[in-house]
Amino acid sequence: MWKTILISASLTGCFCAIFALAVTALGTLVTFVPGMIIAFVSGFCGSLFAALVLRRSRDEG
Structure with missing residues (x-):
């Protein structure tokens, strides 16, 4: 859970x-x-970008 939160925050930043x-x-x-x-x-x-990247990476892996 923390990994996803940190990745999302980093992508948004x-x-x-x-x-x-x-x-x-x-x-x-x-x-x-x-x-x-x-x-x-x-x-x-930024939030939309992070959500889309995380969703795409979750779907692929």
Whole structure:
């Protein structure tokens, strides 16, 4: 159970870090979109990404 939780949290964290780099690279997006919306989208997409990866790896193995 802990292994799944840690993997999910790590995948979400990695996704959020990459998302933050993409937003920073765009630069002007940050001035138009409030930080709370960016944080929500990042967390939401990261959680979906982790769930899909874990489901796929569970189905294969």
